[in-house]
Amino acid sequence: TSSIIGGGVTNNAGNLSGPFTTNGSSYNTIAEAIADQAKKSKTTVTQGENIVVTSGTNADGSANYQVATAKDVKFDKVTVGNVVTNGATGKISGLTAGNVSASSTDAINGSQLNAQGEGVKNIIGGSTTYNPSTGELTNTNIGGTGESTIDDAIKNVNTAATKAKTTVTQGNNIVVTSGTNADGSVNYEVATAKDVNFDKVTVGNVVTDGATGKISGLTDGTVAAGSTEAVTGNQLNTTAQSTGD
Numbered sequence: 001t002s003s004i005i006g007g008g009v010t011n012n013a014g015n016l017s018g019p020f021t022t023n024g025s026s027y028n029t030i031a032e033a034i035a036d037q038a039k040k041s042k043t044t045v046t047q048g049e050n051i052v053v054t055s056g057t058n059a060d061g062s063a064n065y066q067v068a069t070a071k072d073v074k075f076d077k078v079t080v081g082n083v084v085t086n087g088a089t090g091k092i093s094g095l096t097a098g099n100v101s102a103s104s105t106d107a108i109n110g111s112q113l114n115a116q117g118e119g120v121k122n123i124i125g126g127s128t129t130y131n132p133s134t135g136e137l138t139n140t141n142i143g144g145t146g147e148s149t150i151d152d153a154i155k156n157v158n159t160a161a162t163k164a165k166t167t168v169t170q171g172n173n174i175v176v177t178s179g180t181n182a183d184g185s186v187n188y189e190v191a192t193a194k195d196v197n198f199d200k201v202t203v204g205n206v207v208t209d210g211a212t213g214k215i216s217g218l219t220d221g222t223v224a225a226g227s228t229e230a231v232t233g234n235q236l237n238t239t240a241q242s243t244g245d
Contacts, residue, residue, distance in 0.1 A: 050074060124150070173197060 045065035047053040050073040054066040078085045082094035098106025114132045121130040121137055128139040140146075142153040168188035170176040173196040177189040201208040205217035221229030223239075 043063065043065075045053050045055075045067065047067075050070050052068050052070050054068075056064045056066065058064045075085075076087045082096075083092065084094050085092050092107070095107055095109040097112050098104065098108045100106075100108065100112065110132075113135075117130045117132060117135060117137070121128045124137065124139060124142065126139055126142060126144075128137055128142075130137050138148070140148045142148065142150060143157070145153045145156040147153040147156050166186075166188075168176050168178075168190060170190075173193050175191050175193050177191075179187045179189065181187045198208075199210045205219075206215065207217050208215045215230065218230055218232045220235050221227065221231040223231060223235065
């Protein structure tokens with residue numbers, strides 16, 4: 001019997017005595033050994049960070065543990081293909097350029113944002129600089145206006161344009177007609193009116209004086225049947241003298 005039981009049990013004149021040894025442990029009774037070995041053979045599964053463990057029972061009565069990731073997880077670093085999310089740096093690297101459109105939900109990488117900043121810099125032109133670290137565009141003299149913002153530069157140009165604007169108004173004896181040149185600039189055609197009014201008009205030596213009502217400086221006009229030339233007082237006086245004689 002002692003040999004069947006094993007474990008170092010001895011048979012002393014029909015009395016079986018321990019200790020009973022199995023799996024490196026000693027027991028005084030078989031019941032004690034069975035209970036302890038059953039306890040040691042039990043498996044437990046505990047959930048750590050990012051893990052959820054759900055216990056159940058298999059059809060044969062054995063324990064079953066379903067192990068799954070938690071819905072809310074926390075990692076120091078996650079790598080998916082070439083994309084690395086690093087908790088220490090707070091950065092996501094290895095991104096392929098995302099689609100840029102009104103409906104896009106793709107992540108955009110730094111090179112795409114830099115290209116956009118450079119594009120805006122080139123549109124502004126001049127001495128504009130772009131700082132990719134801050135996203136700041138700087139130009140202290142936009143369009144030669146001395147202004148550092150587009151809004152102020154436009155205001156400057158508007159003010160200068162207003163001051164530089166030329167208007168032509170018609171005064172006495174003048175007619176002004178406005179039009180547009182081929183380049184979009186304004187053209188003013190200035191001409192004398194058909195009906196004019198002057199205080200005095202001098203043409204060569206001939207003076208027409210509105211104050212005196214006289215025309216002076218005339219050369220003797222032709223006196224003939226078809227003549228339309230003005231004659232002078234001198235000519236009229238000569239004619240009178242001749243008639244008197």
